[in-house]
Amino acid sequence: MTVEMHTLANGLRIVTEHMPGLKSASVGIWVTAGGRHERAEQNGVAHFLEHMAFKGTERRSAIEIAEAIEDVGGYINAYTSREMTAFFARVLENDVPLALDVISDIVLNPVFDPAEIEVERHVILQEIGQAYDTPDDIIFDWLQEAAYPDQPLGRTILGPSERVSRFTRDDLAQFVEERYAPGQMILSAAGAVDHDSIVTEAERIFGHLTAREARVAEPAQFSGRERRETKTLEQVHFALGFESPGYRDPDVYTGQIFASAFGGGMSSRLFQEIREKRGLCYTIFAQAGAYADSGLLTVYAGTSRDEIGDLAELTIDELKRSADDMTPAEVARARAQMKAGLLMGLESPSSRAERIARLVAIWGRVPSLDETIERIDAVTTGDVRDFAGRLGSGGAALALYGPLGSAPAPGALVERLAA
Amino acid sequence: MTVEMHTLANGLRIVTEHMPGLKSASVGIWVTAGGRHERAEQNGVAHFLEHMAFKGTERRSAIEIAEAIEDVGGYINAYTSREMTAFFARVLENDVPLALDVISDIVLNPVFDPAEIEVERHVILQEIGQAYDTPDDIIFDWLQEAAYPDQPLGRTILGPSERVSRFTRDDLAQFVEERYAPGQMILSAAGAVDHDSIVTEAERIFGHLTAREARVAEPAQFSGRERRETKTLEQVHFALGFESPGYRDPDVYTGQIFASAFGGGMSSRLFQEIREKRGLCYTIFAQAGAYADSGLLTVYAGTSRDEIGDLAELTIDELKRSADDMTPAEVARARAQMKAGLLMGLESPSSRAERIARLVAIWGRVPSLDETIERIDAVTTGDVRDFAGRLGSGGAALALYGPLGSAPAPGALVERLAA
Numbered sequence: 001m002t003v004e005m006h007t008l009a010n011g012l013r014i015v016t017e018h019m020p021g022l023k024s025a026s027v028g029i030w031v032t033a034g035g036r037h038e039r040a041e042q043n044g045v046a047h048f049l050e051h052m053a054f055k056g057t058e059r060r061s062a063i064e065i066a067e068a069i070e071d072v073g074g075y076i077n078a079y080t081s082r083e084m085t086a087f088f089a090r091v092l093e094n095d096v097p098l099a100l101d102v103i104s105d106i107v108l109n110p111v112f113d114p115a116e117i118e119v120e121r122h123v124i125l126q127e128i129g130q131a132y133d134t135p136d137d138i139i140f141d142w143l144q145e146a147a148y149p150d151q152p153l154g155r156t157i158l159g160p161s162e163r164v165s166r167f168t169r170d171d172l173a174q175f176v177e178e179r180y181a182p183g184q185m186i187l188s189a190a191g192a193v194d195h196d197s198i199v200t201e202a203e204r205i206f207g208h209l210t211a212r213e214a215r216v217a218e219p220a221q222f223s224g225r226e227r228r229e230t231k232t233l234e235q236v237h238f239a240l241g242f243e244s245p246g247y248r249d250p251d252v253y254t255g256q257i258f259a260s261a262f263g264g265g266m267s268s269r270l271f272q273e274i275r276e277k278r279g280l281c282y283t284i285f286a287q288a289g290a291y292a293d294s295g296l297l298t299v300y301a302g303t304s305r306d307e308i309g310d311l312a313e314l315t316i317d318e319l320k321r322s323a324d325d326m327t328p329a330e331v332a333r334a335r336a337q338m339k340a341g342l343l344m345g346l347e348s349p350s351s352r353a354e355r356i357a358r359l360v361a362i363w364g365r366v367p368s369l370d371e372t373i374e375r376i377d378a379v380t381t382g383d384v385r386d387f388a389g390r391l392g393s394g395g396a397a398l399a400l401y402g403p404l405g406s407a408p409a410p411g412a413l414v415e416r417l418a419a
Numbered sequence: 420m421t422v423e424m425h426t427l428a429n430g431l432r433i434v435t436e437h438m439p440g441l442k443s444a445s446v447g448i449w450v451t452a453g454g455r456h457e458r459a460e461q462n463g464v465a466h467f468l469e470h471m472a473f474k475g476t477e478r479r480s481a482i483e484i485a486e487a488i489e490d491v492g493g494y495i496n497a498y499t500s501r502e503m504t505a506f507f508a509r510v511l512e513n514d515v516p517l518a519l520d521v522i523s524d525i526v527l528n529p530v531f532d533p534a535e536i537e538v539e540r541h542v543i544l545q546e547i548g549q550a551y552d553t554p555d556d557i558i559f560d561w562l563q564e565a566a567y568p569d570q571p572l573g574r575t576i577l578g579p580s581e582r583v584s585r586f587t588r589d590d591l592a593q594f595v596e597e598r599y600a601p602g603q604m605i606l607s608a609a610g611a612v613d614h615d616s617i618v619t620e621a622e623r624i625f626g627h628l629t630a631r632e633a634r635v636a637e638p639a640q641f642s643g644r645e646r647r648e649t650k651t652l653e654q655v656h657f658a659l660g661f662e663s664p665g666y667r668d669p670d671v672y673t674g675q676i677f678a679s680a681f682g683g684g685m686s687s688r689l690f691q692e693i694r695e696k697r698g699l700c701y702t703i704f705a706q707a708g709a710y711a712d713s714g715l716l717t718v719y720a721g722t723s724r725d726e727i728g729d730l731a732e733l734t735i736d737e738l739k740r741s742a743d744d745m746t747p748a749e750v751a752r753a754r755a756q757m758k759a760g761l762l763m764g765l766e767s768p769s770s771r772a773e774r775i776a777r778l779v780a781i782w783g784r785v786p787s788l789d790e791t792i793e794r795i796d797a798v799t800t801g802d803v804r805d806f807a808g809r810l811g812s813g814g815a816a817l818a819l820y821g822p823l824g825s826a827p828a829p830g831a832l833v834e835r836l837a838a
Contacts, residue, residue, distance in 0.1 A: 021440040024763045054685070055695075062695050066685035071752050073759025076685065092759055122698030129653030130701050130721050133554050133821075232651070234548030266473070266485035266495065276474075276481050279541030282549050302549050333490050340492025340511055344443045348767060402552075 003356060003366045004195040006202075010211040011183030014202050015356045015366060017190040019349060025191030026349040027099045027198075028088025029107050030357035032186070033179035035082040036152040036217050036291070043152075044124075044159015045175045047080040048167055051124060053087060054078070055116040057109040060102075062116070068102050076102065080157050082144075083217075083291060084361065090350055093192035097201060100189075104205045107180070112169045121164060128158050135237040136283070136302065139399050142227040143239040146410075147296055147397035153220040181212035188357035191349030220294040224395025226410045235302040236402035238312060240413070242391045244297040247290035247362055253338075253375050254383045259288035259297060260334035261384065262322055267333060269318050270299065280311050292362075297391060305405035312408045316416045323389035331381045338376050342369070392417045422775060422785045423614040425621075429630040430602030433621050434775045434785060436609040438768060444610030445768040446518045446617075447507025448526050449776035451605070452598035454501040455571040455636050455710070463543075463578015464594045466499040467586050470543060472506060473497070474535040476528040479521075481535070487521050495521065499576050501563075502636075502710055503780065509769055512611035516620060519608075523624045526599070531588045540583060547577050554656040555702070555721060558818045561646040562658040565829075566715055566816035572639040600631035607776035610768030639713040643814025645829045654721040655821035657731060659832070661810045663716040666709035666781055672757075672794050673802045678707035678716055679753035680803065681741055686752060688737050689718065699730045711781075716810060724824035731827045735835045742808035747800045757795050761788070811836045 002018045034046050054076075055062045069076040074091035076099075087107055089099040131138050141156045148154030158164070187202055222243035245251040263270035263286025270284050284301040303311045345351045346369075359366045396417075398410035421437045453465050474481045488495040493510035495518075506526055508518040550557050560575045567573030577583070606621055641662035664670040682689035682705025689703050703720040722730045764770045765788075778785045815836070817829035 022766060024759075024766060063686060063691055066691075067752065070684045070686040070756055071748075073755035073757075075760075075763075090763060092762065119696065119698035123694055123701050126654065126699070126722060127701035129723065130555075132653040133656075133721070135552050136549075234551040235545065237552075265489045267482060267489040272482055272485075275542055277538065279538035280545070282542050282546035302552070303545060304548065329490075333486065336492035337489055338492075340443075341494075343511065344494075344509060347441060347443060 005360070005365065006199045008182065008203065008206060010206070010209050011181070012185045012187065012202070012206050012209065013360055014187045014199055015360045016188070016193050016195040016198055017352050017356055018193055018195065019191050019352065022191045022349060024090060024092050024349060025096050025189060025193045026088060026090045026353040027096055027103065027189040027193065028086055028353060028357070029103055030186045030188060030361060031085045031107070031180055032083065032184045032361050034080055034084050035155055035157045037179050037215070038152055038155070038175070041163070042171065042175060043155045044164050045167055045171050046085055047157050047159065048120070048124060048164065049172050049175055050078045050080045050085050050087070051120045052112055052117065052172060053106040053110050055120055056111050056113055057105045058111060059105060059109065065102060065106060069099065072098065074099060082153060082157065086357070088353065096189065096193055100198065100201055100205070112172050114169055117169060121167070124158065124164050125161055128161055128164065131158060135233060135401050136300065139237045139239045139300070139401050142229070142399035142401070143241050143298065143397055146225040146227050146399055147222055147241045148220055149223055149225050151220060152218055153291065153294070178215060181214060182206060182209040183211060183214055186357045186360050188353045188360070190352035190356065217292070220291060222294055222394055224397045224410055224414070226398040226400070228400040228404060228407065230404050231402055233402040236305055236308040236400060236404060236407060238301050238303065238308060239399045240299045240312070240315065241397040242297045243394045244288050244295040244391070245290065246293045246295050248292060251387065252290055252295070254379050254387045255288040255290070255295060255297060256338060257331060257334040257376070257379050258322070258384050258387050259286045260337055261326060261330040262286045262319070263299060264334065265337060269322065270315065273318055274301070274311060274314055280307050305403040308404070309406040309408060312413060313416060316413050319388060319391060320417055323385050326381060326385050326388060328381045331379070331384050335376050335379065339373055342372065424779070424784065425618045427601065427622065427625060429625070429628050430600070431604045431606065431621070431625050431628065432779055433606045433618055434779050435607070435612050435614040435617055436771050436775055437612055437614065438610050438771065441610045441768060443509060443511050443768060444515050444608060444612045445507060445509045445772040446515055446522065446608040446612065447505055447772060447776070448522055449605045449607055449780060450504045450526070450599055451502065451603045451780050453499055453503050454574055454576045456598050456634070457571055457574070457594070460582070461590065461594060462574045463583050464586060464590050465504055466576050466578065467539070467543060467583065468591050468594055469497045469499045469504050469506070470539050471531055471536065471591060472525040472529050474539055475530050475532055476524045477530060478524060478528065484521060484525060488518065491517065493518060501572060501576065505776070507772065515608065515612055519617065519620055519624070531591050533588055536588060540586070543577065543583050544580055547580055547583065550577060554652060554820050555719070558656045558658045558719070558820050561648070561818035561820070562660050562717065562816055565644040565646050565818055566641055566660045567639055568642055568644050570639060571637050572710065572713070597634060600633060601625060601628040602630060602633055605776045605779050607772045607779070609771035609775065636711070639710060641713055641813055643816045643829055643833070645817040645819070647819040647823060647826065649823050650821055652821040655724055655727040655819060655823060655826060657720045657722065657727060658818040659718045659734065660816040661716045662813045663707050663714040663810070664709065665712045665714050667711060668714070670806065671709055671714065673798050673806045674707040674714060674716060675757060676750060676753040676795070676798050677741070677803045677806050678705045679756055680745060680749040681705045681738070682718060683753065684756060688741065689734065692737055693720070693730060693733055699726050724822040727823070728825040728827060731832060732835065735832050738807060738810060739836055742804050745800060745804050745807060750798070750800045750803050754795050754798065758792055761791065
């Protein structure tokens with residue numbers, strides 16, 4: 001690995017990874033500000049800001065931003081998550097300085113033109129509509145709300161339409177002032193990149209920014225509630241969540257290995273028991289998502305109205321059984337999948353840039369591959385069984401959407417789990 | 420490029436591409452049999468077969484298939500398209516022989532156990548339900564049906580529920596007999612692979628298969644109809660299709676460059692005029708899909724009930740305007756995007772294996788990158804304007820889904836285009 005890091009005097013961190021043999025690179029800015037850093041009245045502003053970055057800077061109009069990258073065949077995009085906002089581009093080797101110039105321009109110098117704010121407001125309201133029309137998208141927002149009710153971490157990224165309809169230029173500027181300090185920014189690049197040139201460029205572009213103190217996010221408090229919405233759909237969409245480790249918790253890899261063995265692939269328990277043996281669904285999976293101070297072990301499935309009761313109970317029964325009889329072979333397979341996934345993911349510059357940015361955000365450094373593999377290898381079958389046995393002790397969050405029929409309540413599921 | 424090809428005596432083709440520096444590989448079998456190779460009463464059988472490949476072979480049960488690949492951290496999957504069915508795995512370097520063994524086993528030796536057929540039937544019925552619950556998925560099926568009515572190319576891949584409910588073991592075996600001849604199979608591998616070892620293995624595995632004559636697919640006949648379905652959704656989902664070149668047509672790159680400049684990226688006309696200037700939608704794009712003997716230039720957007728009329732008319736107006744004033748700068752940008760996309764795509768073993776398999780299916784060989792780039796560079800602004808001017812001369816296919824409101828008829832759109 002050829003990961004190199006540098007921190008500017010104002011706290012902005014630069015991390016690069018050179019990948020020999022590649023002709024392209026991914027370069028971007030990851031800001032440690034997202035949905036959970038919004039106060040209630042700000043909900044949706046981090047995402048609105050991400051959109052406005054593309055609507056014009058002091059030097060470039062919206063079309064000039066798009067053309068600058070697309071003229072050279074590149075690709076530019078951004079996303080907002082609960083803990084991060086990322087702006088990134090994928091370009092050929094020679095266009096890395098251009099990409100860095102454009103990305104830094106849209107992050108540092110957006111003009112927030114009031115007419116453009118009105119247009120973009122409309123675009124975001126359409127985006128909210130699209131999310132509602134995608135049951136297996138919106139249901140994860142509802143699960144999040146059920147897991148972390150009345151807290152920043154439980155709110156949607158897009159924000160409610162009523163708030164999005166009212167944001168002003170000042171709301172955007174204030175969020176930037178509060179959350180876009182240089183210490184909150186990580187410049188990450190991977191692929192055909194040269195660390196020293198990027199540091200020199202970054203010094204020129206970001207060196208003048210004044211260090212500001214970081215604000216701390218409100219701690220998350222898991223609380224298993226439910227949200228169910230009846231709608232005329234073909235399937236009942238089912239999402240079940242249990243509190244699991246945050247990414248700084250030593251148990252985070254145990255949670256990921258459990259999720260993989262429980263519902264991560266075709267050989268996993270949920271896939272085999274619920275889809276392969278009984279045919280109750282097409283999609284079913286478990287995943288372990290992690291935030292700084294909490295995490296969510298999630299099971300998702302889509303099934304029919306008549307089968308949701310069976311599917312939910314079987315999921316609980318498999319969970320219960322996992323605590324007793326998860327085998328060393330299953331755990332070994334999950335470890336192998338995590339390690340191979342890590343190695344394969346490293347073959348793409350986009351996923352490498354994303355990975356090193358996230359690691360710097362979490363740890364302030366990029367742990368070596370060996371260090372990560374050691375942590376994965378250290379997880380035992382006993383650890384995984386114990387983990388499974390503790391799930392649900394803090395309750396379960398549940399979201400259901402569709403023709404609900406005999407859909408169960410989370411209380412009944414938790415009782416079944418505890419029985 | 421280090422692409423190497425070999426054809427077995429029975430017609431099965433092997434194509435590999437070694438990628439130096441990689442530690443993983445993608446290996447799979449692409450069968451030139453898909454939805455359009457089904458007779459009406461067979462609709463859905465190619466996809467059913469793809470599912471059954473994973474349900475057990477003479478040597479492996481369903482769980483053993485999944486475990487064989489996932490034990491070593493690999494990933495196995497398959498898809499059915501209108502002209503192909505593909506089975507592939509991504510594994511680390513040392514596991515390539517294992518992946519080839521498993522993939523060839525599921526393609527050649529599925530047992531079609533009647534009990535497993537019943538379970539899988541249920542899974543596929545759930546998959547059909549899931550597609551219906553995803554408006555921006557199902558709408559492309561409806562557009563396809565409107566573009567190629569009463570023809571194999573216009574039918575869905577999944578097939579109608581009524582047929583899926585009735586398929587038997589014999590239906591599956593018959594489709595294999597008709598369409599899975601060795602001459603219809605392409606073994607493709609890219610990444611950390613060695614051509615000679617793969618050929619040796621392939622000879623051992625596939626050498627005994629008897630050559631059989633290929634059946635020819637029914638020619639496609641574009642015919643612009645419409646399908647509209649009213650549903651209580653947040654957005655109206657709009658998909659408009661025009662006939663465009665098939666992939667053996669010399670104009671195929673012109674169509675792709677037009678689609679890119681018209682609606683391919685953030686700098687494209689549709690994105691700028693309809694989203695960036697007017698905020699009428701979140702998602703809008705154009706793409707040029709190609710089959711052997713026909714192609715579909717598609718525009719998709721999601722918008723609100725009150726704005727669908729404007730959005731549809733603006734799309735037509737932009738299309739009309741493109742024939743007159745598409746600029747050399749726009750065409751140059753689209754060419755740059757295609758070329759860079761090609762180079763960046765080549766950095767992943769999965770996309771390389773897919774690419775070389777498709778090229779062999781179309782051309783019987785893998786044209787060099789230089790040859791492809793030459794064809795892209797040969798497309799002029801005049802070509803693109805002429806292409807835009809001819810669109811719609813064969814009518815337009817239209818699919819609409821949602822709260823339809825003032826949604827236009829395809830006839831009115833074609834008239835507006837011709838006006």
